[in-house]
Ligand SMILES: NC(=O)C1=CN([C@@H]2O[C@H](COP(=O)(O)OP(=O)(O)OC[C@H]3O[C@@H](n4cnc5c(N)ncnc54)[C@H](OP(=O)(O)O)[C@@H]3O)[C@@H](O)[C@H]2O)C=CC1
């Protein structure tokens with residue numbers, strides 16, 4: 001269903017582009033109702049306008065129904081101050097900014113802004129994000145439903161408690177990078193064994209896609225799914241042994257934990273500001 005609302009993005013990086021691309025491709029919000037502005041990089045805005053035919057001039061925050069904050073945490077305060085006197089509690093303000101809690105943003109904006117915090121991932125671009133969503137203190141059920149509709153259009157959405165955003169970042173927001181790293185290593189191994197890169201790339205991606213589909217569509221546990229692939233003493237069993245022996249399994253856990261730790265650490269200054 002195409003929505004009538006207008007949406008303004010503050011921030012024009014890869015995350016904003018992934019969402020913009022997804023909502024246009026899935027016809028959730030038409031391009032003429034999408035506005036985007038950044039801080040300095042005019043070339044980037046021109047590039048986005050050429051690609052998606054969205055508006056990059058005269059972005060009027062006051063007139064947008066939905067505002068999306070999509071900058072790095074260190075630039076958020078400045079962005080919030082720049083819109084503080086322009087937003088009203090009728091608008092829905094969605095933050096994709098990592099680590100920053102809604103109560104900090106509510107305090108910066110003053111009044112009773114309708115804040116929604118989301119953690120999407122860049123697979124929004126192809127309509128396959130795994131997105132977490134949590135609502136701020138003053139957000140109506142209708143506004144949550146609107147945000148759910150937008151992000152459901154570009155993948156799956158899970159409403160979670162805000163305290164779980166850091167772990168969600170570890171398993172979904174950041175995780176495409178982990179899978180890309182894994183696939184890159186597999187591609188390298190395949191090429192070293194002589195398989196053409198052009199075949200390896202797509203075979204690996206199809207395998208990841210098929211494995212994910214199995215997990216989504218079958219009831220089996222991960223252990224059962226593994227057992228179905230690995231015959232005793234067969235090639236897969238040897239591969240799994242090597243994965244364990246070379247620290248692969250531990251490395252995966254540590255990658256998620258390090259992500260969560262850094263996400264928490266990045267959120268600390270914002271919690272402190274609140275408690276002052
Ligand atoms: N990339 C990802 O996979 C994911 C990212 N996130 C989060 O989303 C946010 C954006 O990520 P990403 O796109 O990768 O970030 P980038 O750093 O690549 O882009 C940030 C954008 O914000 C703009 N910006 C900075 N300050 C302002 C301001 N005051 N007003 C308007 N625009 C401003 C920058 O403009 P300019 O270039 O002109 O300075 C730039 O376009 C981050 O908080 C990130 O942690 C969340 C989930 C996944």
Ligand SMILES: O=C(O)[C@@H]1CCC=N1
Nearest residue numbers: 098121169173174175
């Ligand atoms: O690592 C980052 O900066 C963000 C958090 C989630 C994905 N990218």
